[in-house]
Amino acid sequence: MQISDLPYPDPGVPDARSGPRFLLWLGRNQLGGQLKSLAWGLLHFTAVAGLPYGVGYAVQAVVDGSGARLAAAGGLIVLLGAAIACGDTMLHRTAVTNWITAAARVQQLLARRTAALGAALTRRVAAGEVVAVSTGDVEKIGWFVEALSRFAAAALTVVLVSVGLVVYQPALGTVVAIGMPVLALAVLPLLPRATRRADHQREKAGRATELASDTVAGLRVLRGIGGEELFLDRYRRASQEVREAAVRSARMWSLISSVQVLLPGLLLIVVVWYGVHLAREGRITVGELVTVYSAVMMLNYPLRHFEEIAMAYSFSRPSAQRAARVLALERVIEPSGAPRGATAPSGDLYDPATGLLAPAGLLTAVVCGDPDLAGRLAERLGGHATSDDADRDGRDGRRATTPSALLGGVPLDELPLDVARTAVLVQDKDPVLLSGTLSELLDVPSAGSVRPDEALAAAQCSDVLDALTQASLDDDPLNARITERGRSLSGGQRQRLALARSLVTDPEALVLDEPTSAVDSHTEARIAQGVRALRRGRTTVVLSSSPLLLDRADRVVFVHDGEVAGVGTHRELLHAEPRYRAVVTRETDEETAAVRAGSAALAAPGTGPASDLEIDIEETA
Secondary structure, three states, X not given: OOHHHOOOOOOOOOOOOOHHHHHHHHHHHOHHHHHHHHXXXXXXXXXXXXXXXXHHHHHHHHHHOXXXXXXXXXXXXXXXXXXXXXXXXXXXXXXXXXXXXXXXXXXXXXXXXXXXXXXXXXHHXXXXXXXXXXXXXXXXXXXXXXXXXXHHHHHHHHHHHHHHHHHHOHHHHHHHHHHHHHHHXXXXXXXXXXXXXXXXXXXXXXXXXXXXXXXXXXXXHHHHHOOHHHHHHHHHHHHHHHHHHHHHHHHHHHHHHHHHHHHHHHHHHHHHHXXXXXHHOOOOOHHHHHHHHHHHHHHHHHHHHHHHHHHHHHXXXXXXXXXHHHHOOOOOOOOOOOOOOOOOOOOOEEEOOOOEEEOOOOEXXXXXXXXXXXXXXXXXXXXXXXXXXXXXXXXXXXXXXXXXXEEOOEEXXXXXHHHHHHHEEEEOOOOOOXXXXXXXXXXXOOXXXXXXXXXXXXXXXXXXXXHHHHOOOXXXXXXXXXXXXXXXXXXXXXXXXXXXXXXXXXXXXXXXXXXXXXXXXXHHHHHHHHHHHHOOOOEEEXXXXXXXXXXOOOEEEEEEXXXXXXXXXXXXXXXXXXXXXXXXXXXXXXXXXXXXXXXXXXXXXXXXXXXXXXXXXXXXX
16 A cells, blocks of 8 residues: 555454554554565665675775775675665655555544544543544554564564674674673563553643643633633643653653663673684684674664664554544444445334334424433434443443334434434534535535525524625625634524534434524524424424423423423423423422422312413413
């Protein structure tokens, strides 16, 4: 795979059981590139290691006064120099290619997993962690893949040179052959502590990244409540913790570096001392002594790659662990039985976990006292059924046990993902607006029966269009640009544009989680009427406790403690279900008790009609 061939047609199925297994899987999938890099690395390192032989041969030729051998030595050195240049160039080229292609493979895998999980991803993994994995962690994983082939070439070169020195000059070669494994393994006792410190640094850096991401995302709210300084102090503390962890990690790596400088120096001293002793006794020539000395000097170069691979692994292992944790997250049941190209089912939308039934073609409002329960219910209705435990901490990627929702009797999680999302669209309570023009925002896969202007009118976006037109050089509001995440718009304006985008798709079933929580009551009433008119004959589920929305729904379902506790119209449930009334009217416990006592008193014989109380209840709603 070359860089020009990216992206991968199919990045593969990763082994996400652990970080090391994920790195091993990446290495296996980069095998062709690794072998190329290994071959060029061997050429480069063996040429570097061969220079001492050429230098020693030249020195001995000068001592012996042989011009022919000196010329041959010069030609050998030139040839080795060309091999070094060619090998180094191609080693760098192939190693960087391995780095970029490995990083691209990981990014494609993360993008594919993000698309498969959708809104469920941020319920299981913090948004800041996803950002950290997609940026810094990908680079460190690519670094390890790139350094692996260089390390393998360096290790083979050390072995070959050690064996060659034993054959070339047994006395000094034996000393080098014994000393080289000691040099290579001397840092091993220090690596566990260095790895722990590197892991601690990465953990601190990941938390700081998450904090920064979450702070930037909520900056408007922080400014509104005057919380900038509080969060700034939190980030300062987190940043200082990262700095302290980085200093402690750097101290350990500097110790490893110093060991890798000290021990080769000691070996060089031993080789020179013993070589001079052998030369004085006449057991070796001056050229042989120069050759062995130069070889030991040159071996310091490949030995440095032992330190690099240790550092690359210590930094990439926690990064790979985080990437594997994200990639291990799955839909509850991967589609297996439904054929590709299957048509989207139609009919009633049913959630077996709560007993919620949304009849086909009707506007069904759902009231949940617990906002978290409402979010999990919306997720299940979209085919992303998860267990409560997975929703709360959901970072282990375990399969959930809660059954998926059914559309027309067909489980959504058994459908191909594209079919399931064509059938049911879920808009969560915090939709994201991507940067671009308004026309690009509304250019989404759709059934084609709802025009953008109709969706914008139903979502009451006229003032948003006016604001965008004023901020644009073009009179056409559809050509106006929206900033990243719609930060130039108010919360209500962003909510209405997101609602218009959802309406344009015109799915078989549309699930809206608190679609009007940031708009005023007058606009909310018009939106309720517009959505009801535009979605007539289509299945629509709105999770909300707003009386203005509930009063315009064909059917209202009250979910309490994870089960359907009441079904009817808004006014029927107000009178028949005290718990529903408490959620919708925001009654306190004391007010609820007073209403119950009043109802009991009015129901007693001879108390007369309950007209005043009923009027109070309806006015409150």
